[in-house]
Amino acid sequence: MNNLKVNCYSGHTYAEEPRSFVWEGVEYEVEEIEKAWLEPGERHFRVRTRDNKLFKLCYNEMEGQWSLTELIRS
Secondary structure (H helix, E strand, O other), X not given: XXXXXXXXXXXXXXXXXXEEEEEOOEEEEEEEEEXXXXXXXXXXXXXXXXXXXXXXXXXXXXXOEEEEEEEOOO
C-alpha cells in the first residue's frame, strides 16, 4: 500500500513541481526544490522540507504513482 500523497503544481503537464506531501501520516511542506531531472517515464525531484529534511520524490508516469526516499545530509 502506498502511504504517500503528493500535492503538486501542474501546468501543461502533471507533476511539474511538488509543493507538499504526506508520508506516514506526517505532512511535509517543500521549502526548496534543490534539483529536478527527467528520466525515461519518470520525473525526479530532490527537495528540502521546511524542517530541513531532504527527500527524493519520483513520479512514475506509466504507473501514475509517486515514490519517496529520505536522504541523509552529508
